Amino acid sequence: MKKQLLTVLLLAAATLTASAQAMQGSVERIKLHGKSLEGNLEGDSPDRDVSIYLPPGYKKDTQRRFPVVYFLHGFTDNDAQWYGVVKHWINLPQVVDKVFASGQVQEMIIVTPNAYTKTGGSFYSSSVTTGNWEEFVARELVAYMDQHYRTLPNAASRGLAGHSMGGYGTIRIGEKHPEIFSSLYLLSPCCMAPGANRAATPEAVAKIEAVKSLADIEKADFFTKAAFASAAAWSPNPNKAPFYADFPIGTEQPSVQAKWSANATLTTIDQYITNLRQLKGIAFDAGDKDQPIASTIKTLDQILTDYKIPHTYEEYEGDHLNRVGERIEQKMLPFFSKNLTGEKR
Numbered sequence: 001m002k003k004q005l006l007t008v009l010l011l012a013a014a015t016l017t018a019s020a021q022a023m024q025g026s027v028e029r030i031k032l033h034g035k036s037l038e039g040n041l042e043g044d045s046p047d048r049d050v051s052i053y054l055p056p057g058y059k060k061d062t063q064r065r066f067p068v069v070y071f072l073h074g075f076t077d078n079d080a081q082w083y084g085v086v087k088h089w090i091n092l093p094q095v096v097d098k099v100f101a102s103g104q105v106q107e108m109i110i111v112t113p114n115a116y117t118k119t120g121g122s123f124y125s126s127s128v129t130t131g132n133w134e135e136f137v138a139r140e141l142v143a144y145m146d147q148h149y150r151t152l153p154n155a156a157s158r159g160l161a162g163h164s165m166g167g168y169g170t171i172r173i174g175e176k177h178p179e180i181f182s183s184l185y186l187l188s189p190c191c192m193a194p195g196a197n198r199a200a201t202p203e204a205v206a207k208i209e210a211v212k213s214l215a216d217i218e219k220a221d222f223f224t225k226a227a228f229a230s231a232a233a234w235s236p237n238p239n240k241a242p243f244y245a246d247f248p249i250g251t252e253q254p255s256v257q258a259k260w261s262a263n264a265t266l267t268t269i270d271q272y273i274t275n276l277r278q279l280k281g282i283a284f285d286a287g288d289k290d291q292p293i294a295s296t297i298k299t300l301d302q303i304l305t306d307y308k309i310p311h312t313y314e315e316y317e318g319d320h321l322n323r324v325g326e327r328i329e330q331k332m333l334p335f336f337s338k339n340l341t342g343e344k345r
Helices: 002-022 056-060 092-102 133-148 165-174 202-210 214-219 222-234 250-262 265-277 293-306 324-339
Strands: 026-033 047-054 068-072 109-113 158-163 183-187 281-287 312-316
Touching: 026 133, 047 092, 047 133, 056 092, 068 133, 068 165, 092 109, 092 324, 109 133, 133 165, 158 165, 158 324, 165 183, 165 265, 183 324, 202 222, 214 222, 222 250, 250 265, 265 293, 281 293, 281 324, 293 312, 312 324
Parallel strands: 068 109, 068 158, 158 183, 183 281, 281 312
Antiparallel strands: 026 047, 047 109
């Protein structure tokens, strides 16, 4: 009798394990050569790691095609951290598995390129110093996914999202390419206002001037790294080794500040209103303690409201990191489930 009971319990445990596994997605990590990243002066490899989350149904139904969300990580982060390859403050596949297991949202593929550079991040911009990340994300990465995975290859089934630097990249790229992405979600997007990442104090300037090599950047604090990455992205200078960039300090300050301001998305947004009107959905949020980002998205909300562009805006109780997983689970994924076109079945 005891033997029979043990057999029943083992079978039940095996069934539960198999059921749990059936509700889990899988992660693949590939290497993608970026032609638009070739020859960048910073010396970053154009061969980029890309993490891909495939939902539970992808392997279960081998004929089915899925919408795709291209998710851009933040400054000093990388795809391995977000996808659980390296321990981090978030594990995106675990968050997504939980949502898809509930059956309340449609399944989708999620794709994240590694945008970490020698200065800490590309800001998903176009620069001879770091490469053309706009082209890499919007054209090369999307084309690769459509050729090698069972995607739905149209804008109506593609979303673009990101956190922090990735939120900045989302609006920067998304406002230019409604023919590629139909819906945008910005999580705590940084750097949208003129003056972002600029060294505003003598102490900050001194820290920048103390950096003499790329190796020194590794030892620098977060905000000094951000200044170097911003310069590489927004004020490149091919004649100024070893950083190949100009900084908004000293005699160069006015002209370089002008370049940085020209890359602030609150500055450029008026040029892309026609594009933004074509989007199916726009949403953004930030924690109320995450300043100045919370104030910046309030300005974005007002701009879109003035132009009568439908969108969703929320300022929640939190900071830059502490509730991002919850926001992805409860807000971002349902947003894309509603706005992205899935396969008719």
